[in-house]
Amino acid sequence: MRISGARMVIEALKAENVYTVFGYPGGAIMNVYDELYKQKDIKHILTRHEQGAIHSAEGYAKVSGEVGVAIVTSGPGFTNAVTGLANAYMDSTPIVVISGQVPLSLIGTDAFQEIDAVGISRACTKHNYLITKVSDIARVFKEAFYIARSGRPGPVHIDIPKDITAQLGDFLYPDFVDIPTYRPITRGNREQLEKLINAIEKSSRPLLYLGGGIVQSNSSGLIRQIAKLTGIPAVETLMARGVMGSENPLLISMVGMHGSYAANMAMSEADLIISLGARFDDRVTGKLSEFAKYAKVAHIDIDPSSINKLVDVDYPVVGDLNFVLSEMVNLLKGFNSNKFIDWQKTINKNDQLHPLNYDKSAFILKPQEIIERVGELLRDRANISTDVGQHQMWSAQFYPFSRARQFNTSGGLGTMGYGFPSAIGVKVADQNRVSINFTGDGSILMNIQELMTAVEYNIPVINIILNNNYLGMVRQWQTLFYDDRISQTDLSMQPDFVKLAESFGGIGYRVETLEEFDKALLDAIDKNIVALIDVKIDRRENVMPMVPAGGSLFNMMLK
Amino acid sequence: MSSKTRRHIISVTVRNESSVLSRVAGLFAGRGYNIESLTVAPIPNEEFSRITIETIGDQKTVDQIEKQLNKLIPVLKVVEREDFIEQEIAMAKFPVETNLAELDALCRAFNGKISIISENGIIATISDHPIRVGAFITASSRFSPIEIIRSGVVAMEP
Ligand SMILES: Cc1ncc(C[n+]2csc(CCOP(=O)(O)OP(=O)(O)O)c2C)c(N)n1
Ligand SMILES: [Mg+2]
Numbered sequence: 017m018r019i020s021g022a023r024m025v026i027e028a029l030k031a032e033n034v035y036t037v038f039g040y041p042g043g044a045i046m047n048v049y050d051e052l053y054k055q056k057d058i059k060h061i062l063t064r065h066e067q068g069a070i071h072s073a074e075g076y077a078k079v080s081g082e083v084g085v086a087i088v089t090s091g092p093g094f095t096n097a098v099t100g101l102a103n104a105y106m107d108s109t110p111i112v113v114i115s116g117q118v119p120l121s122l123i124g125t126d127a128f129q130e131i132d133a134v135g136i137s138r139a140c141t142k143h144n145y146l147i148t149k150v151s152d153i154a155r156v157f158k159e160a161f162y163i164a165r166s167g168r169p170g171p172v173h174i175d176i177p178k179d180i181t182a183q184l185g186d187f188l189y190p191d192f193v194d195i196p197t198y199r200p201i202t203r204g205n206r207e208q209l210e211k212l213i214n215a216i217e218k219s220s221r222p223l224l225y226l227g228g229g230i231v232q233s234n235s236s237g238l239i240r241q242i243a244k245l246t247g248i249p250a251v252e253t254l255m256a257r258g259v260m261g262s263e264n265p266l267l268i269s270m271v272g273m274h275g276s277y278a279a280n281m282a283m284s285e286a287d288l289i290i291s292l293g294a295r296f297d298d299r300v301t302g303k304l305s306e307f308a309k310y311a312k313v314a315h316i317d318i319d320p321s322s323i324n325k326l327v328d329v330d331y332p333v334v335g336d337l338n339f340v341l342s343e344m345v346n347l348l349k350g351f352n353s354n355k356f357i358d359w360q361k362t363i364n365k366n367d368q369l370h371p372l373n374y375d376k377s378a379f380i381l382k383p384q385e386i387i388e389r390v391g392e393l394l395r396d397r398a399n400i401s402t403d404v405g406q407h408q409m410w411s412a413q414f415y416p417f418s419r420a421r422q423f424n425t426s427g428g429l430g431t432m433g434y435g436f437p438s439a440i441g442v443k444v445a446d447q448n449r450v451s452i453n454f455t456g457d458g459s460i461l462m463n464i465q466e467l468m469t470a471v472e473y474n475i476p477v478i479n480i481i482l483n484n485n486y487l488g489m490v491r492q493w494q495t496l497f498y499d500d501r502i503s504q505t506d507l508s509m510q511p512d513f514v515k516l517a518e519s520f521g522g523i524g525y526r527v528e529t530l531e532e533f534d535k536a537l538l539d540a541i542d543k544n545i546v547a548l549i550d551v552k553i554d555r556r557e558n559v560m561p562m563v564p565a566g567g568s569l570f571n572m573m574l575k
Numbered sequence: 576m577s578s579k580t581r582r583h584i585i586s587v588t589v590r591n592e593s594s595v596l597s598r599v600a601g602l603f604a605g606r607g608y609n610i611e612s613l614t615v616a617p618i619p620n621e622e623f624s625r626i627t628i629e630t631i632g633d634q635k636t637v638d639q640i641e642k643q644l645n646k647l648i649p650v651l652k653v654v655e656r657e658d659f660i661e662q663e664i665a666m667a668k669f670p671v672e673t674n675l676a677e678l679d680a681l682c683r684a685f686n687g688k689i690s691i692i693s694e695n696g697i698i699a700t701i702s703d704h705p706i707r708v709g710a711f712i713t714a715s716s717r718f719s720p721i722e723i724i725r726s727g728v729v730a731m732e733p
Contacts, residue, residue, distance in 0.1 A: 197649050319646070324635070
C-alpha cells in the first residue's frame with residue numbers, strides 16, 4: 017500500500033516504539049500534524065514554545081534512557097529549537113528532532129519561513145539529514161534513531177520538505193541499520209585493560225573519576241561493584257550525580273569548580289586517576305597545567321576523541337563502559353579491598369576538615385536547607401531537575417541522590433530555562449515519581465510558558481524557586497571578582513509567582529520558613545498539579561567551595 | 576607528546592553526499608583548526624570521495640583532528656602519515672612578451688608545459704611535489720607572473 021511521506025513519519029516513530037512526542041505545528045510540518053490527528057498510538061504534547069519541546073524530549077530521554085522525540089516547523093520553529101539541540105549535543109543526550117522545511121522546489125529561494133536548517137544544526141547535532149526523496153524516509157529514520165542512541169549518544173535532526181511529506185510511496189521499515197562509515201567500537205581492548213589492572217595493583221592512591229557516560233551506558237551497578245571489590249574511592253562530576261549513591265562510603269562527593277574540598281584534593285593527590293565516561297571539562301580540571309600532576313591517567317570512554325584531548329592519558333581504553341566494566345569486574349575478583357585503607361583515611365580526614373557545609377540563620381532560609389529538606393522528605397521518590405545557576409550547584413552538592421538518572425541538569429551548555437520543560441519530560445517518562453525542578457528567579461522565567469503545557473496535560477511538576485532576587489551565580493562572580501559591582505543582575509523587579517501560577521491554572525506558594533515550605537511541598541504533591549513554590553532565601557549566599565575559573569583545583573575558596 | 580608545529584597531510588575517505596564537504600570544513604572552522612589547502616573529488620567507480628587536507632599544527636592537534644573527523648558519520652577512513660606520495664598542480668599566467676624559450680625550460684624542469692598562448696598572456700601549467708611547486712613559484716617570479724593559482728595537494732599512500 018502506498019502511503020504519504022507524513023504517514024511514513026508516523027509509522028517510523030511507531031516502529032521505533034515512540035509513543036510520546038513533544039512539538040509545535042506550523043505551515044511546513046502540517047502534513048505530519050494531519051497524520052498525527054488521524055491516529056491514536058502516538059500522544060503529542062503541545063508545548064508552548066519549541067525550545068520547551070526539545071528540552072522536554074531531552075528530560076524524557078535522560079530519565080528513561082530512551083530516545084526523546086520532538087517535532088517543529090520550518091524557519092522560526094526550527095531556530096527556536098536550536099538551543100535545545102545544542103544542549104542535547106553538549107550533554108550527549110539521544111533525541112531525534114524532526115523539522116518541516118519549505119518544499120524542495122523552493123529551497124534556496126528565501127521562501128517564506130525558509131532557513132538553512134541543516135546548515136545551522138550541523139554544528140550542534142551528532143548528525144543531521146535533509147530528506148530529498150520520499151523513498152529515503154524509512155532508511156533515514158532508522159539510521160537517525162540508531163545514531164542517536166549508539167556509540168556516544170547525541171541529538172539527530174531530520175529536516176523534511178513539505179512536498180516530501182505529501183508525496184506517496186511504498187513504506188518498508190528496515191530491520192537493520194547498515195552504515196559502513198559508522199561503526200562505534202564497543203568492546204575495549206583486553207590488553208589495554210590488563211595494563212590498567214596492573215596499574216591499579218601498583219598504585220597506592222587510585223581514584224575513580226565518574227562522568228555522565230556511566231549514566232548513559234547504564235553502568236552504575238558495575239561501578240558500585242568495582243568500588244566495593246577494590247576499595248577505590250570515587251568522585252562524581254555534575255553529570256554523574258547519583259551513580260554511586262549518596263550513602264556509599266566510597267563516594268567522596270562532586271568534583272570540580274564547586275566540588276567538595278576532599279573530592280578536589282583527592283583529584284590533586286591521587287597517583288592514578290581512572291576516568292570513566294568523563295571528559296576532563298575545564299569546570300572539573302581547573303588549571304590544566306596544575307591538574308593531577310602526580311597521577312597516571314587511565315581513560316575509558318566510547319568516544320576516542322575524548323581521549324588525549326585535554327589531558328595526556330597513560331592507559332586509554334576505547335569501548336562501551338558496560339562491556340569494559342563487566343570485564344574489569346571479572347579481572348578484579350579477589351582484589352584486596354583493604355589495600356587502600358590509608359588513602360581512604362586521608363580522604364576522610366580531608367572531608368571532616370572541610371565538609372560541604374553552610375551556616376544556618378535564624379532569620380532567613382538558606383537554599384541548601386531547602387534542598388536537604390526535599391531530600392529528607394522525598395529521597396528516591398523524586399526525580400530532580402535543575403535550571404542553571406547557584407541553585408543548580410547547591411542541588412548537586414546537597415541532594416542525597418540514590419541512583420543514576422535521578423538527576424537531570426544542563427551540564428555542558430548551562431542553559432537557563434532548561435529545568436522546567438525538561439522536568440515535564442521527566443514526569444512524562446517516570447510518572448510514579450515526583451518531578452522536582454530546583455530553579456532560580458531568573459531561570460524560571462525563561463520557559464515559564466510551559467506552565468500552560470503542564471496544566472493542559474496534567475503534568476504536575478513542582479518548581480521550587482530558590483528566590484534570591486538575583487541572577488545569583490553571576491552576582492557571586494561580580495562580588496568575588498568584580499568588587500561587588502552588581503551589573504544587571506539585580507532581579508528585585510519580580511512577578512507575583514503565586515498569581516502567575518494561578519493564572520495558568522496551576523498552584524503557587526510563597527514561603528519564608530521551613531514549616532511553610534514543608535506544608536507547601538506536601539500540599540503540592542497532594543494536589544497533584546503543576547506548582548511554583550517561591551522560596552525567599554538569603555540573597556547573598558554564595559556557592560562554596562569554589563575554584564576560581566582558571567585556578568588550580570587544589571586552590572579552593574572555602575568561605 | 577611533541578608540540579612541534581609542522582605541516583601535515585590528512586587523507587579522508589568519505590561517502591559521496593552533498594553535505595559532506597561542509598561537515599568537514601565546518602569541523603575545521605568550528606574547532607579552530609587551520610586548512611592550508613583542501614582538494615576533493617569522487618573516487619572512480621566507488622560511492623566514496625577522497626578529501627586531501629593540508630594543515631599546520633602540532634601532533635596532538637592533528638591527532639584530535641583525525642579523531643574528530645572519524646566521528647563524522649559519513650567519514651569512512653582517515654589517514655595521516657609523513658610518507659604520502661604528494662602531487663600538486665600550479666598554473667601561472669605571464670605577460671605576452673615573456674621569453675618563451677626560457678619559460679618553457681622552467682616549466683619542463685617542473686613536469687610542466689606551456690598550456691596556451693593568447694593575447695591575454697601565456698599560461699603555464701606544472702604538476703609536482705608541493706615543495707617543488709613552491710620552488711617553481713619562486714623561480715617564476717622573474718617572469719613577473721600576472722596571476723598564479725595552486726590546486727592544493729592530492730596524496731596517495733605508497
Ligand atoms: C540562557 C542563559 N543566559 C545566560 C546565562 C548566564 N548565567 C549563568 S547562571 C545565571 C544566573 C541564573 O540566575 P537564577 O536563575 O536566578 O539562579 P541563581 O544563580 O540565582 O540560583 C546566568 C545569567 C546562562 N547560563 N544561560
Ligand atoms: Mg536567582
